[in-house]
Amino acid sequence: MKLNALERAMRAGELGRAPQIALEHQSKVGEFFGAADFVEVTQAHVMADTESLGESGVAWLESLAREDGGRARVRVATITDPRGTDFAKAGVLKQAGWMLQLERRAIDALVRLGVSMTDTCINYQTIQAPTQGESVAFGDTGVVIYANSVCGARSNYEGGPSALAAGLTGRTPRYGFHLDSQRRATLRVKVTSIPKSLNDWGALGGVIGRLAGNYWAVPFIEGLEDSRPGSDALKHFGAAMASFGSVAMFQLPGITPDADAGKLRVAHRVGQAEVKALQQRYSPDGEIDVVVFSAPQLSLYELRALAELCDGKRFVKPLLAVTSPQVKPDADRFGFTRRIEDAGGHVLAGMCFYQSYAREIAEANGWKRLATNSAKMVNILGGYGYAPVLASMERCVEAAESGRLK
Amino acid sequence: MKKLVFRQAMGARVRGEALVAHDGFSARYDLDRTAGKFSRPTHKLAGQSYAGKILVLDTAKGGVASAWMLREMAARGVVPLALVFNSVNPILVQGAAFADITMLAGFDGDITANVPHRAVVEIDPQKRLLRLL
Numbered sequence: 213m214k215l216n217a218l219e220r221a222m223r224a225g226e227l228g229r230a231p232q233i234a235l236e237h238q239s240k241v242g243e244f245f246g247a248a249d250f251v252e253v254t255q256a257h258v259m260a261d262t263e264s265l266g267e268s269g270v271a272w273l274e275s276l277a278r279e280d281g282g283r284a285r286v287r288v289a290t291i292t293d294p295r296g297t298d299f300a301k302a303g304v305l306k307q308a309g310w311m312l313q314l315e316r317r318a319i320d321a322l323v324r325l326g327v328s329m330t331d332t333c334i335n336y337q338t339i340q341a342p343t344q345g346e347s348v349a350f351g352d353t354g355v356v357i358y359a360n361s362v363c364g365a366r367s368n369y370e371g372g373p374s375a376l377a378a379g380l381t382g383r384t385p386r387y388g389f390h391l392d393s394q395r396r397a398t399l400r401v402k403v404t405s406i407p408k409s410l411n412d413w414g415a416l417g418g419v420i421g422r423l424a425g426n427y428w429a430v431p432f433i434e435g436l437e438d439s440r441p442g443s444d445a446l447k448h449f450g451a452a453m454a455s456f457g458s459v460a461m462f463q464l465p466g467i468t469p470d471a472d473a474g475k476l477r478v479a480h481r482v483g484q485a486e487v488k489a490l491q492q493r494y495s496p497d498g499e500i501d502v503v504v505f506s507a508p509q510l511s512l513y514e515l516r517a518l519a520e521l522c523d524g525k526r527f528v529k530p531l532l533a534v535t536s537p538q539v540k541p542d543a544d545r546f547g548f549t550r551r552i553e554d555a556g557g558h559v560l561a562g563m564c565f566y567q568s569y570a571r572e573i574a575e576a577n578g579w580k581r582l583a584t585n586s587a588k589m590v591n592i593l594g595g596y597g598y599a600p601v602l603a604s605m606e607r608c609v610e611a612a613e614s615g616r617l618k
Numbered sequence: 619m620k621k622l623v624f625r626q627a628m629g630a631r632v633r634g635e636a637l638v639a640h641d642g643f644s645a646r647y648d649l650d651r652t653a654g655k656f657s658r659p660t661h662k663l664a665g666q667s668y669a670g671k672i673l674v675l676d677t678a679k680g681g682v683a684s685a686w687m688l689r690e691m692a693a694r695g696v697v698p699l700a701l702v703f704n705s706v707n708p709i710l711v712q713g714a715a716f717a718d719i720t721m722l723a724g725f726d727g728d729i730t731a732n733v734p735h736r737a738v739v740e741i742d743p744q745k746r747l748l749r750l751l
Contacts, residue, residue, distance in 0.1 A: 237712075237715060237716065240628065240715040241708065241711055241712050241715050244626050244627075244628050244711050244715070244721075245626070245708070245711070246626075259682045259683065259685075259686075260686070261683075263683075264646070264683040264686040264687055264690070265686045265690065266686070266687075266690030266693070266694075267690075267693075268689060268690050268692075268693035268694075269686045269689060269690055272689070293682075351682050352682060353681060353682060368708045369682055369707060369708050369709050370682070370708070370712070371682045371683075371684065371685020371686065371708070371709045371712040371713055371716075372682065372683075372685055372686050373685055373686065373689075373712060373713075373716045374685060374708070374712040374716075387708075388708060425677070426677045426705050426707070427677070427678070427705070427706075427707035427708070428705060455681070457679075458642070458677065458678060458679045458707050460707075566646075567683070571650075591647070592646065592647055592681070594647075594658050594659055594660065595644075595646065595647045595648055595649065595650075595657050595658040596657075597657070
């Protein structure tokens with residue numbers, strides 16, 4: 213890879229050992245993908261929950277924070293994805309003490325490196341949305357697909373070590389979605405039915421994700437021009453598409469800057485039948501153990517809608533609603549938290565359910581049948597031993613009240 | 619000896635038994651990392667142990683967590699010996715680079731149709747080759 217003077221100095225260790233380690237890692241990845249050079253980034257977003265890091269990852273973070281006499285710092289704004297707990301609600305989840313201890317060690321190391329603990333996967337709603345053409349290094353698949361497809365920004369999936377490396381060097385290898393050539397549509401999909409609920413938007417994203425099937429595919433999606441989805445719908449749509457298909461960018465006419473199908477012919481038609489087929493794969497009726505709204509974290513408006521559904525109800529099953537630390541104080545101020553918790557639910561902040569030792573908390577609480585409106589989450593939780601159920605927010609709330617999904 | 623050529627490679631030369639399936643791979647979605655087995659019920663390798671095996675799969679799926687998880691799996695010694703894909707997303711590449719795991723990707727055709735399940739293979743990243751032994 214071609215390096216400029218600053219990058220050569222980093223690689224030689226002239227700016228310290230931490231940026232040298234970071235640039236060496238980034239060079240390995242860049243060379244694998246044939247990157248010609250680096251591109252400067254304005255923001256980095258680091259996924260670093262300890263269920264993923266484990267003891268070895270936390271120890272690595274701590275050793276990095278000790279480099280350069282403990283003076284190693286990120287060069288650009290660097291923020292975090294959800295953590296593995298909400299310390300205030302760890303008892304509700306029955307998380308073990310060692311999990312919280314590991315989280316505290318990871319937080320301490322990240323803070324020493326100058327990372328801002330925003331703990332959110334909806335930073336495009338709550339921190340700062342990137343702008344068209346802005347190069348960033350984002351580390352959550354849902355955040356990346358939203359940034360590329362809705363904001364017109366440029367990011368690859370950056371796993372925790374690579375996003376942190378980008379924070380430390382202020383750059384990332386120029387490959388994938390930093391290149392114009394990778395951002396062109398590769399697959400044309402015609403949607404024949406406009407989704408209604410967030411669950412429908414997520415399921416549609418999941419169907420298209422499966423059709424696209426890999427990271428390098430860019431589906432051009434027509435038929436939704438009059439749908440006016442809004443940020444929350446696009447959040448569920450993109451997060452599910454990324455989850456089911458590893459897709460990092462879609463093109464939606466009227467939303468995505470410069471969306472263009474070129475000469476592509478329609479390869480797939482997706483209607484209500486396909487969306488329902490995906491939903492029904494995760495929707496057996498019957499008893500449920502827990503209701504979870506998470507993945508992605510809920511916006512203030514989703515919490516408002518949930519609070520309205522909770523009014524006058526009394527839950528017999530646990531209901532967990534997970535949001536960001538930026539949204540939670542407003543949910544408290546506006547009374548949404550109280551209304552949800554008066555019904556017996558819990559509002560948690562700064563974590564994401566599946567990133568919070570999902571297997572262990574399932575065993576500790578006896579949770580198996582989990583109801584949610586998140587298509588992304590049902591796709592993930594099968595691997596953690598759950599039997600996830602996908603339903604609308606309304607049906608999930610009713611299930612928390614009756615103990616059964618009807 | 620059959621030789622299969624790839625466009626992308628990293629890591630050290632390794633030899634071992636291949637687990638082959640036309641399916642995806644995500645450390646978060648698909649694995650019980652404690653038991654060292656594929657755990658997503660719908661995965662074509664569900665129930666099979668991956669430790670010390672060369673995984674030959676279609677593509678990398680989903681979450682960014684795999685980048686950390688591969689290193690954590692390597693630290694516990696319950697990790698695939700190598701990863702071979704038709705195509706790969708950046709997360710697995712970043713994770714393999716971070717964990718020093720051998721990887722091949724970028725095969726013209728379907729690699730999962732060219733390597734028999736449980737075949738013994740050798741991977742030579744310098745030459746970007748997979749050899750069926």
